[in-house]
Amino acid sequence: MTGAAITTIPAPGAGLNTEMKVFAVMAAVLALIGPTGIVYPYFIMQALCFALFACAFNLLIGFVGLLSFGHAMFLGTAGYASAHAAKVWGVAPEVSILFGAAASALLGVLTGLLAIRRQGIYFSMITLALAQMIYFFYLQAKFTHGEDGIQGVPQGKMFGLLDLTRPMTLYFVVLAVFLLAFLLIYRIINSPFGEILKAIRENEPRAISLGYKADQYKLAAFVLSAALAGLAGALKALVAQNASLTDAHWNMSGEVVLMVLVGGLGTIYGPVLGAFVIIAMQQYLAGIGQWVLVAQGVIFVACVLAFRKGVIGVLAERLKIQL
Amino acid sequence: MFNISTQALFSQLLVGLINGSFYALLSLGLAVIFGMLNIINFAHGALYMMGAFCAYFLLSIAGLGYWWALVLSPLIMGAFGMFLERTMLHRLAGLDHLYGLLLTFGLALIFQGLFQNYFGSSGLPYAIPQELTGAQNLGFMFLPNYRAWVVVFSLAVCLATWFAIEKTKLGAYLRAATENPSLVRAFGVNVPRMITLTYGFGVGLAALAGVLAAPINQVRPLMGGDLIIVVFAVVVIGGMGSIMGSIVTGFALGLVEGLTKVFYPEASNTVVFVIMALVLLVKPAGLFGRTA
Numbered sequence: 001m002t003g004a005a006i007t008t009i010p011a012p013g014a015g016l017n018t019e020m021k022v023f024a025v026m027a028a029v030l031a032l033i034g035p036t037g038i039v040y041p042y043f044i045m046q047a048l049c050f051a052l053f054a055c056a057f058n059l060l061i062g063f064v065g066l067l068s069f070g071h072a073m074f075l076g077t078a079g080y081a082s083a084h085a086a087k088v089w090g091v092a093p094e095v096s097i098l099f100g101a102a103a104s105a106l107l108g109v110l111t112g113l114l115a116i117r118r119q120g121i122y123f124s125m126i127t128l129a130l131a132q133m134i135y136f137f138y139l140q141a142k143f144t145h146g147e148d149g150i151q152g153v154p155q156g157k158m159f160g161l162l163d164l165t166r167p168m169t170l171y172f173v174v175l176a177v178f179l180l181a182f183l184l185i186y187r188i189i190n191s192p193f194g195e196i197l198k199a200i201r202e203n204e205p206r207a208i209s210l211g212y213k214a215d216q217y218k219l220a221a222f223v224l225s226a227a228l229a230g231l232a233g234a235l236k237a238l239v240a241q242n243a244s245l246t247d248a249h250w251n252m253s254g255e256v257v258l259m260v261l262v263g264g265l266g267t268i269y270g271p272v273l274g275a276f277v278i279i280a281m282q283q284y285l286a287g288i289g290q291w292v293l294v295a296q297g298v299i300f301v302a303c304v305l306a307f308r309k310g311v312i313g314v315l316a317e318r319l320k321i322q323l
Numbered sequence: 324m325f326n327i328s329t330q331a332l333f334s335q336l337l338v339g340l341i342n343g344s345f346y347a348l349l350s351l352g353l354a355v356i357f358g359m360l361n362i363i364n365f366a367h368g369a370l371y372m373m374g375a376f377c378a379y380f381l382l383s384i385a386g387l388g389y390w391w392a393l394v395l396s397p398l399i400m401g402a403f404g405m406f407l408e409r410t411m412l413h414r415l416a417g418l419d420h421l422y423g424l425l426l427t428f429g430l431a432l433i434f435q436g437l438f439q440n441y442f443g444s445s446g447l448p449y450a451i452p453q454e455l456t457g458a459q460n461l462g463f464m465f466l467p468n469y470r471a472w473v474v475v476f477s478l479a480v481c482l483a484t485w486f487a488i489e490k491t492k493l494g495a496y497l498r499a500a501t502e503n504p505s506l507v508r509a510f511g512v513n514v515p516r517m518i519t520l521t522y523g524f525g526v527g528l529a530a531l532a533g534v535l536a537a538p539i540n541q542v543r544p545l546m547g548g549d550l551i552i553v554v555f556a557v558v559v560i561g562g563m564g565s566i567m568g569s570i571v572t573g574f575a576l577g578l579v580e581g582l583t584k585v586f587y588p589e590a591s592n593t594v595v596f597v598i599m600a601l602v603l604l605v606k607p608a609g610l611f612g613r614t615a
Contacts, residue, residue, distance in 0.1 A: 061421075118559070118607055121363050124421070124424055128555060129595075130599075130600070136596075139592075140589060257425065257428075290440045293432045293435060296436075300428060300429025300430075303429075304422050308422070
């Protein structure tokens with residue numbers, strides 16, 4: 001049903017090499033650009049967190065055809081959970097990050113069970129409404145400190161060795177987590193499990209008639225996406241040293257949709273590029289009031305009306321390769 | 324917990340009924356639009372806000388008061404809605420529903436961002452019309468005339484809409500076109516024009532709700548942003564298959580929210596979402612939904 005505008009990914013083997021070459025280039029560029037300081041490393045780290053968030057979101061919309069309009073709840077939940085664990089319980093960063101991702105995965109199970117009971121447009125509205133409920137919960141809960149958020153989150157030493165207060169160490173840890181998670185998503189998409197997800201996206205009744213329990217696969221994909229979005233949220237809390245309500249607000253849910261739309265729905269590199277573009281745009285427009293919202297809105301409208309394949313989608317089509 | 328004064332109880336119930344009126348008007352518009360266009364209009368909250376601003380501008384620029392605004396604002400916004408449908412939404416016909424949601428979400432961001440730029444986040448006052456100032460003493464509570472008017476008028480508009488869609492010939496065309504547009508076109512009915520008019524009508528309802536809300540909630544750029552999400556939950560609870568369903572669900576949830584404010588205020592923001600979750604567990608298609 002969503003197939004018309006979404007690039008289909010063929011069986012593994014066809015374009016594997018180009019994809020891995022691009023991955024090597026991406027990893028090399030990111031590893032080299034940080035230490036040179038051409039671009040502010042904090043900006044890249046932030047963009048990488050959003051890129052991971054967007055990739056997690058894309059796993060659902062691009063490969064299962066489910067548009068979640070509430071993914072901010074996973075980003076926000078993991079941010080709060082990991083920040084609380086690191087600051088109040090004083091656990092090591094690797095533990096707080098995993099705790100954050102686990103909290104989001106748990107939330108993913110609960111909300112996923114409800115949301116997959118409806119399809120299409122209702123799925124989007126339900127995830128949006130559930131996310132708004134979670135937002136109000138965080139607004140009122142004591143441990144989130146309301147409008148202030150959890151500030152001054154300690155970064156600590158990862159595995160007792162890597163001192164994350166040193167910017168370059170933090171940079172390479174964030175980069176490593178991002179690259180590993182990216183490979184994991186790539187692996188999921190190209191696994192037999194991923195193929196079944198795509199079959200469900202293309203024709204759910206047929207997948208069911210072939211004996212696949214579509215709901216279980218959808219839930220599994222939803223929880224995976226939630227956990228990976230949580231990983232992004234926990235990482236972001238560690239980088240920014242705070243967890244705030246902004247990350248749980250519906251604006252954030254919209255932003256991640258925009259990132260993926262700009263980069264290319266259902267492409268592998270689209271979310272990464274989209275995240276960098278949108279975060280860069282926010283940096284430039286940050287000083288001038290609400291024009292960021294207007295600009296985002298205009299990009300949304302332009303993409304939907306004239307540019308539904310996104311940058312990477314168009315590029316892949318022109319070059320006749322998988323990206 | 325139960326030693327609540329009847330005064331407080333009834334005044335919260337009234338607030339609930341008022342909110343319920345807005346939920347009903349907005350979810351009715353969403354349902355009508357969804358029926359014809361297969362689009363969930365995310366811009367509905369922003370258009371509701373613009374309806375209120377329209378009333379504000381009519382007063383401050385043209386000197387036209389509340390009663391004029393009540394007629395003109397829905398017409399102006401309805402025309403604006405038809406313009407949006409002709410220039411943009413129209414191009415999405417045949418595509419996946421998701422694109423309609425994304426496009427209207429983008430429009431909502433643009434409208435809300437523009438109004439926030441020029442008017443900030445604070446509210447602009449809008450006076451209650453002279454004829455409706457004052458209140459009635461009902462013995463157990465004071466009933467402000469304007470609030471009574473909002474509830475009664477919204478209910479009347481909702482029922483008139485229900486009547487027009489379910490009982491008139493035009494409504495029959497509309498329902499037929501919802502079921503099978505190409506067949507209705509074959510009978511010589513101009514379906515594209517009906518689609519445009521339907522979108523305009525839905526937007527007009529949102530603008531009407533905006534005008535009604537202006538004297539109560541002030542005119543604020545952010546007044547529609549969070550409201551639309553609650554209305555989405557209302558739509559999920561009621562199911563979009565039935566016009567009467569949207570109306571009943573809207574008013575009922577407003578009342579439930581009001582009651583929650585009395586007995587457990589901490590949950591008043593979230594109660595609609597909790598009910599949505601429960602309804603999804605028990606009856607996934609929604610209380611009035613026809614198919615899953």
